Amino acid sequence: MSNADPEVLARAGLTHIIEPNDQTGAALVQVSGAVEAYRIIRDHTGPAPAHEQQQVAELLDAHGASRASLRLDAGLERWRPRAALADPQADLKLMSTLGGGIIHPGDGNWPQGFEALGLAAPLALWYRGTGNLAILRDPARLAAIVGSRDATEYGRTVTAELVHGLRARGICIVSGGAYGIDAQAHQAALAEDPPARARPGEPLLPATIAVMAGGLNRFYPVGNDDLLKSVHRQGLLIAEVAPGATPTRWRFLQRNRLIAALCAATVVAEARWRSGALSTARHAAEMGREVGAIPGSVFSANSAGCHRLIREGAAILVTDAAEALELLKLPDPAPADVQAQQASNDREEPRDHDGLAIQDLLLLDALPVRSPRTADQLAALAGLGMGAILGGLSRLSTRGLAERSGTGWIRRFPNGREPQRGAPEPR
Amino acid sequence: MSNADPEVLARAGLTHIIEPNDQTGAALVQVSGAVEAYRIIRDHTGPAPAHEQQQVAELLDAHGASRASLRLDAGLERWRPRAALADPQADLKLMSTLGGGIIHPGDGNWPQGFEALGLAAPLALWYRGTGNLAILRDPARLAAIVGSRDATEYGRTVTAELVHGLRARGICIVSGGAYGIDAQAHQAALAEDPPARARPGEPLLPATIAVMAGGLNRFYPVGNDDLLKSVHRQGLLIAEVAPGATPTRWRFLQRNRLIAALCAATVVAEARWRSGALSTARHAAEMGREVGAIPGSVFSANSAGCHRLIREGAAILVTDAAEALELLKLPDPAPADVQAQQASNDREEPRDHDGLAIQDLLLLDALPVRSPRTADQLAALAGLGMGAILGGLSRLSTRGLAERSGTGWIRRFPNGREPQRGAPEPR
Known part of the structure; x- marks a missing residue:
């Protein structure tokens, strides 16, 4: 068990004293280290030590945080009432008994994602399981x-x-x-x-x-x-x-x-x-x-x-x-x-007309289901020139969508699905 | 009835001949006007007139459209089979009988939104109602x-x-x-x-x-x-x-x-x-x-x-x-x-703690529901300095959220809603 490690003991104690996301606490730990920060909170009386007060203020300022409540002396006033109640040895022993422990930023398993938190990162992480x-x-x-x-x-x-x-x-x-x-x-x-x-x-x-x-x-x-x-x-x-x-x-x-x-x-x-x-x-x-x-x-x-x-x-x-x-x-x-x-x-069932060029789509819609139409009739109906009609009939035949019938052409349904009566509606 | 207007007659005829969004047709109308476009499609035989062919190609090119099927002669081949079947006089008469008519870009009621369509705008709009x-x-x-x-x-x-x-x-x-x-x-x-x-x-x-x-x-x-x-x-x-x-x-x-x-x-x-x-x-x-x-x-x-x-x-x-x-x-x-x-x-029902500053929120959570706590006890529990505790108790009292009780303080619920047993959970 690692409760002999002063870093672990100090951080365990700090999690008892400092509220989550108290950035003054995080700044003090960054400025002085966890062991010294814990000592200052526990043992120091009177106003905040001037050097640390200054450095914490500068660090918070660099992070855009400079409210009065974030000053080190305000922090010490917050933390001291709790400091006497902290017993990290006992906490570590309890968590060990319960199948857990604590990790801190120096451990290999410290969450990589916490880097994004900056001064809002936790001081340590208790775990169990x-x-x-x-x-x-x-x-x-x-x-x-x-x-x-x-x-x-x-x-x-x-x-x-x-x-x-x-x-x-x-x-x-x-x-x-x-x-x-x-x-x-x-x-x-x-x-x-x-x-x-x-x-x-x-x-x-x-x-x-x-x-x-x-x-x-x-x-x-x-x-x-x-x-x-x-x-x-x-x-x-x-x-x-x-x-x-x-x-x-x-x-x-x-x-x-x-x-x-x-x-x-x-x-x-x-x-x-x-x-x-x-x-x-x-x-x-x-x-x-x-x-x-x-x-x-x-x-x-x-x-x-x-x-x-x-x-x-x-x-x-x-x-x-x-x-x-x-x-x-x-x-x-x-x-x-x-x-x-x-x-x-990604898709519903494929449809006969998937992938057809616009002109062939126009031709397909002009093909009759029952009485055959000639190429001339199809040209007028579809609004296409004769070249487009003949090329299109060839392409639609290959896909099984059109079939010659006497002197004309009719629509075929290769997947056996003939539409309901009335013109098709894509919507 | 406006069927004497050559512009109306021509556009009514063109809607019979040219498929929606046939940009060659739109280009020809823009180049030659609707009346002349209708005349070229109906009366002209042989290859497309050279001048119009050139201008249509340039206009389409300027719109980034220059496929072969968009050339004017390809368009004329598409349109001519239908031109003989167009009878705009009859169409206009029919629609008038049915309580309708036609409007075109020269009309005051032409949809303002169609401007965004450019060459894809319709040549005219039939209406009924x-x-x-x-x-x-x-x-x-x-x-x-x-x-x-x-x-x-x-x-x-x-x-x-x-x-x-x-x-x-x-x-x-x-x-x-x-x-x-x-x-x-x-x-x-x-x-x-x-x-x-x-x-x-x-x-x-x-x-x-x-x-x-x-x-x-x-x-x-x-x-x-x-x-x-x-x-x-x-x-x-x-x-x-x-x-x-x-x-x-x-x-x-x-x-x-x-x-x-x-x-x-x-x-x-x-x-x-x-x-x-x-x-x-x-x-x-x-x-x-x-x-x-x-x-x-x-x-x-x-x-x-x-x-x-x-x-x-x-x-x-x-x-x-x-x-x-x-x-x-x-x-x-x-x-x-x-x-x-x-x-x-925009909102669900308001909550007691809406608008409280962070420190007052911490204090609120530390206030007991039944056995009063002293300011010292609250300071240790909430992790706040004595100044924040005394100021906070004053602010929470004003909002009816805290009340003095003997030497200590307890939580109050101004809206009569006391939470269920166990600590509150905001999620």
């Missing part, structure tokens, strides 16, 4: 599926289909562990059997990752207890807050930025006009990540948030797993089942 | 609603709601008179009562316009006979082909460009992956017109075409009449009912 942490290094293998808590049957079905298609490509499903769409996404990912490997011989990758807003010592919300236990057995739970932290509104909102940063793509499966899932999508869009949203009935309030994202240009409309995979920009080809799904989408 | 032709001059008052023939109940309902909202703004509904979405769009427009006026005192504007692919002497398709008779009584039917012309595939496709050109905006209400409605939408997008498409279930093949347009960026996602009206860019304000609809869309 059996999944291989190496997946965190590879945003292109991580897709977030998020949505509203009060999901409809439509939203659940769409989510399950999407997850099925993504799991067939070995993509790990990231979500927030909440009721509704989140729960369905995790559940569907766990239901896929067998779990996928990134490449032959490599260790199993987790099917799903739940990014939690509170401490990982307990599973929240209680109604998802069984589900999150399954995620623990077959995947990963992660959080930037220390064990024991309650899931407050602020932490839920900040959790969404972690989901967005972890994954190359985020898909909103179903969301109301105001939904936390939209904040995840906007975080992702701001970071330049790909964002998709699934459309639904315009009469369903549960799709209004998805439609809003698409209208605002913040998300691309996504209808199936193949289109979600496009967002991840994976280079390798899709397996057969995914390709088949995509192909079935 | 009682509606005021002046509406054609004003694309911003014309909205096309199109879609697949095999509409679902969802598509029909969506179409009716959209038409209702647009009619409430006095917008005239343009469609193609086909089964399915087209029929529903016309029907819903006719059902609105009373018909709208553009401005007080002005003549009634037609509720709906059907743009037909065949001659207006008969109503096609037969299953829409009653509906199209109603359009005739209360609106307009228009076509660029002469009476007697059958609705061929080519003419259906070309009819779509007229719908797109007439209207400032086109909305695809429901369309399959391959649907004539998509061609209307693409015509509109190419002309720089606004295009909308209505989303639906990803499991409905009847919405696949709409989703395709939105994904390709050819259409904006539209969920209701207010959003369709945005496409028309009308300057005047919406009437109360439309505004109310839009407003209800």
Whole structure:
């Protein structure tokens, strides 16, 4: 166990003291290092040390953040009441007992996607579960599926289909562990059997990752207890807050930025006009990540948030797993089942006139079904010259669409489908 | 009756001879005028006159069109077989009997939107019905609603709601008179009562316009006979082909460009992956017109075409009449009912924490529902300094969200809605 490492101990302690996305804290850690930052917060009394105060201010200023509440002395005032309560040794021991631990930016498995967060990156990441942490290094293998808590049957079905298609490509499903769409996404990912490997011989990758807003010592919300236990057995739970932290509104909102940063793509499966899932999508869009949203009935309030994202240009409309995979920009080809799904989408049944040039299309429409017409009659009817008529009859014959009958020509239907009475209408 | 006018007679004859969007014909009319073009086609024998051949070629070349089939002599070969059959006097008399007539680019009511078509503009426009032709001059008052023939109940309902909202703004509904979405769009427009006026005192504007692919002497398709008779009584039917012309595939496709050109905006209400409605939408997008498409279930093949347009960026996602009206860019304000609809869309019920600054949000989450906490306890819990706590408690008290209780503070719910047990979750 690594709790002898001062860096690990300091960062574990800091996650207990500093709220997610408190950029003053991130700046202090960047200026002084985690060990010294932890020491300053715990031991220093009185006003903030002048040198650090200055450097933190300059760093925040360089990031365009210079509000009074972000000054180091304001930060120290925020943090000190909590510093006495932090016990990183105990937290690390607890999480180890629960089958977890902590990683920090110096670890090989630190999420590559967090680089985009800059000063908003977490100070460390608590985890729990059996999944291989190496997946965190590879945003292109991580897709977030998020949505509203009060999901409809439509939203659940769409989510399950999407997850099925993504799991067939070995993509790990990231979500927030909440009721509704989140729960369905995790559940569907766990239901896929067998779990996928990134490449032959490599260790199993987790099917799903739940990014939690509170401490990982307990599973929240209680109604998802069984589900999150399954995620623990077959995947990963992660959080930037220390064990024991309650899931407050602020932490839920900040959790969404972690989901967005972890994954190359985020898909909103179903969301109301105001939904936390939209904040995840906007975080992702701001970071330049790909964002998709699934459309639904315009009469369903549960799709209004998805439609809003698409209208605002913040998300691309996504209808199936193949289109979600496009967002991840994976280079390798899709397996057969995914390709088949995509192909079935790409076309309806072919039609006799597919690929005909305009003049031949005009001629085809002039060909009678029963009483033959001569080339002269066809020329007047189709509005074509004689050269076009004779060449066209030859081409249509070759395709089995026209046939000589006495001195004239009639229409043929090679696929046996004669249209209903009345002129054909393409619409 | 204007059948003594040589220009009218010539253009009526040309619509009998030249297929829609035959750009050689349009070029000849532009080079020689309609009267002389009609004379050349009818009376000239042998090769095309050299001067006109040259000028037509140059004009087409300037439009980037120089295929062999577009040469004037190829055109004359196409047109001559039909020229003998044209009888514009009879056509004009017939249409007059049927309550109709013809307009051409020299008329005041010639559709302003046709300017965008260039050489693809029709040579003349046959009409039939009682509606005021002046509406054609004003694309911003014309909205096309199109879609697949095999509409679902969802598509029909969506179409009716959209038409209702647009009619409430006095917008005239343009469609193609086909089964399915087209029929529903016309029907819903006719059902609105009373018909709208553009401005007080002005003549009634037609509720709906059907743009037909065949001659207006008969109503096609037969299953829409009653509906199209109603359009005739209360609106307009228009076509660029002469009476007697059958609705061929080519003419259906070309009819779509007229719908797109007439209207400032086109909305695809429901369309399959391959649907004539998509061609209307693409015509509109190419002309720089606004295009909308209505989303639906990803499991409905009847919405696949709409989703395709939105994904390709050819259409904006539209969920209701207010959003369709945005496409028309009308300057005047919406009437109360439309505004109310839009407003209800814009927000769900307000929440206690709307508009709170981040620090006050953190404090709000730390306030207990039952056993009061002191300011010191709140500071440690919320991770805030004492200044932020005291200022925040004051602001939250003012909003009725916090209340002093003994030596501490508790949460209050001004709207009487106490959350369910467990921590709040915004998603």
